[in-house]
Amino acid sequence: MLQNIVSNIITKIKKQDFLVYFRKLSIIDNSDSKITFGVVSGFMKDNLEAKFYKDILEASKEENPNISEIEFKVDLNIDNPSNNDVVDCATFYKNFVKSKKTTKVSEVGTIEIKPSKTVNGRYSLANFIVGSDSQLAYSACEAVCKNPGKSYNPLYIYGDVGLGKTHLLQATGNEILKKFKDKNIVYTTADKFITEYVTAVKKRSIERLREKYKEVDVLIIDDVQFLSKKEQTQNELYNIFNILYEQNKQIVISGDRAPKELEELEPRLRSRFEWGITVDIGRPDFETRLAILQEKARAKEFMIPQDVAEFIATNVTENVRELEGVLNQMVAEYELSGQTPTLAKIAEKLKKLSFTNDMLGLAKEPQKTIIKSYEDIIKKVSDHFGIETEGILGINRKKEFMVPRQVSMYLLKTKMNYTYERIGNIFSGRNHAAVLYSCKQLEKMIKKDQTLLHEVNTIRDSIGI
Template sequence: MKEFWIQVLAKMEPRVKRAHFVTWFQDTAVLSKKDGLLIIGVPNVYARDWLENKLNGELISAVREVDSAILQISFEVHPNLGLADDKRGVDVKTLVDGGHSPRKVRGKQEVRLAEGVVSKCLNPKYTLQNFVVGQDNRLAHAACMAVSASPGSSYNPLFVYGGVGLGKTHLLQATGNEILRNYSDKVVVYMTSERFTNEIVEAIGKRSSKSFKDRYRNVDCLIIDDIQFLANKEMTQVEFFHTFNELYDNGKQIIISSDKPPKELKGLEQRLTSRFEMGMIVDVQFPDFETRLAILHAKCREHQVLIAPEVLEFVAYNVRNSVRELEGVLLQAIAQSQLEQSTPTIRSVARIVKKLNKIDPLAGYDEKGDDRTVARSPDDVLSIVCKYYKIERDYLVGADRHIGIMRPRQIAMYLIKQELRHSYEEIGRLFSGRNHTTVMHAVDKVLKTLRKDEGLLRDVNALKMEMGM
C-alpha cells in the first residue's frame, strides 16, 4: 500500500503549493483500502483538518487516477506516524526538489541573506521532524508547522515561551529552516535580542538609522530569540516596535521567544507586549517522563550508540531541570564510555548526575552503596556479573553451555582471577567443580579476545567500574 500512496502523492505534488505539500502530507500513510473506501493515516489533527477541508476534492481526484475503484476517502489520526519505529509513513521531502544555501560570512557563524541583511546561522540539525513531540510541547510544535507552511498568514506573530533549556531555540531555528525549505526565495533572519540591540547602537553611532530600518523591514520572516533581554532598553524597544509594525502590516512573519508570557515581561512597553498578544502564544513546558525517555532514545540514534534501557530510564527519571541538562548527561556518559572504553551503567551515570545535582537524592540508586571497593570476594563478582547480564546465578555457575551464558561465565572467571587473584582450582570449585584447565582456557580466551573485540572490552571495563576497580 505504500507504493500505491507514493503514486498518489506524485499526482498531488504538482497540484499543491510546495509548502503545503511538504507540511500536510509528511508522514501520511494508507491504513486501509477496501470496498471502495481508502483510509488515510495522518500524524496529527491539524493535518487531518487541513486535508479534509482544503484538499479533499483534489485528493479524491488523484486517488481515482491511480485506482478508479476507490469511491470515498477518510482520515484517521495516528500519532505514531513519523516516529523512527513506525515505517508506514512516507517522507514526502524525498519526492520534491528543494534546497537553499545562503552565503556564509567568512570567520563568523552568520549568513548574508540580502544586501546588508545578516542572520545568525540556522543550525541544520534543528528540524521540526527531529523535535521530539510530547503532551507538553505538542501545541507549540503544531503552531510552528503551520507557520512554516504559510508564513505571515497563520499565527502571526508566533510567541513561544518557556524555561531555560526546554527547546525554544530548537523550535525557532527549525521553523526558520522549514520556511527556507518550503520557500527557497524567502529572506529569513534569526537573531538574539542582544544582537538586535547591538546593531541599533551601532547604527545610531554611525548615524545610519535609516539604512538599519530599511534593512530589517524588508525581510520575509524575522525570528528574535530571548526577547526578554530588551527590558529597560528604550531606544531598542522603540525601533523594534516600528519594525514589528512594518513587518506585520506587510504580511511578513514574526516569531519571538521568551522565558515568560507577554503579560509577565517586566521592563517592556505595554504597546509591545500587547502586540505580542495579537497572534498565537504557546508555551514549551518541561517534558514528562515518557517524552524525556524518547528524547534520550532519539539522541542515542543520532550519535549511533547503544545504551541499556534501564540506564536511559534512570537518566530520564532523575534529570528534571531541563532538556539541555538531559542531553548533557547523556553526552557525558557517551564521552566517558568512549574514553574509558566501557559500557555506561547506572552506577557510572549516577556519578555524572550527582555532580550536576548534589542536593536531590537519586531515585533507583543506593548512594550509600557507591563504594569503589565493593567487590571484595568472588560472590561479589558473581552478583555484579549476574546483574549486568541479567542472568540467574545458578545458570552462571552451572553446566549450561548456551552462548548467552558462556561469555558472562568466562568474564566472571577472568575477573576473579585477574582482580581478586584467586587460583584456578578455587575458581573451578566456584563454578560447579570445573577442572582448573577449563578455567585457564576461559581466562586465556578473554585475554586474547580483549585485544580485538571492543564490545567485550567495554563490558569488562564497565564491570570493573561496578566492582570499584
C-alpha cells in the first residue's frame, strides 16, 4: 500500500520537491478513514504538513477512497534496518523512473545510450541562482545546451574560486544529456586529465587515450590553469582539442583567469581557448548571495530565519563556497544540539571565522553598489588621495601617483573582475604584465602596511564593493 501511495505522490509534485522534502516514509497506523505516516524528523513533518498535505491526501485516496484524513509523526524506528515497512524515497524514485523508461523502451525496441562520465547529477541549470555577475555565463551555457558543437564552441568560463564555474559546467553536461541522450559526455578536471595522461604514458597506452577522447561528443574540462608547467599534457590536450573541434564536438572549459592571462600555458593552446566565446563570473551581489543561501538551505531541508540569512549574506561576500561552509556549520550544530540558529549566535560564529567584527547581532544594511563604470572607481581613488585622475591614468612614476594607480588597478581586478589587458588599456595602454606586477605589488604592500590596508578598505566601503 505504502509503495503505491508514494508512486501516486511522485506523479503529483515536482521531482526537485520530492527529492528535497521526502526522505523516508512509513505507515504507523492505518484505519478505515485515516493514515498516520511516519517521517524522519520534526522538520520533515512540518514541511509535509505545510506544503504537501493536499497532494499526499489525494495520493492516499487513490489507493483507498475511504481515506479522509492523514497525519504525520516522527517514527523513531524508521532507520532500523529490520523495519521492512519503510520507503526510502530517493531510492524508490530512481527505481520508479527506471521502470518507466524500461516500459517505454520495450514498446519501441532496444535503444543503446552512451553513458556520460563523471557528470554529477545534482547540478542543473534550474538550481543555479543567476545574478547580474553570472547572467552572461548562464546564458552562454543555455545556448550551448540547445545546439552543442555549433553555438559558442569552445565556451570558456573564468572567475575566482567558489563562484559557480563547476556548477555551470556540470549543469551544462547534464542539460545536454537530457536533451540529447545519445551524446557521450565527459567531464574532467585538469588534475584528473594530467593523472590520466601520466598513467597512459607509463602503460604505453597513449593511442588508447586518444581513441577514447575521439569518441567524446562533449568534452568539459574544469580548472585548466592547473595544466601550468605540464608541457607534454598541454600538447596532448592541444591535439585532442583540434580533433574534437574539427568534428564539431562541443568543448567547454573553465579557468581562474581569461585565456590571455594564463601565461604558464602554451600560446597555441591559449589561442584555441579563445576561438569561441569567453565569459566571466563575478562575485555575487547581496540579493544573489541571499537567494543562494536560501536555496542551499532548502535543499538540505534546513530552515534559516530571514534575519539570520540576511546577516550571513551581508557579511560573507567573497564566494559561494564560504556561504555553503557557514550553512554546513549551522546544520551540523542544529543536528548535534537541536538548537536553531539565532542572530546573536551567528554573529559570534562569523566573528570567530573572521567574516565580521560585529558582535551586536544586528544585521547591517546590505551595501548597495553605486559604481557604474571604471571611471567611478578611479574618481573615488583620486578624491581619497587628493590628486587628479589624469595623474593616476598617466605615466608619472612618482610615489604620490603610483600608489593610487596600483590601488585603482587592484580594485578593478579584484572587485570588478576586469582582465589585466582591459585594465592596461585604461591606464595609457600598459601591457598586462605591467598591470599584473602592479596588482601583486599592492598585495604585498597591504600585507605589511596596515595604514595602506585601511586606506583601501575605506575606498571600498565608500563605493560599496
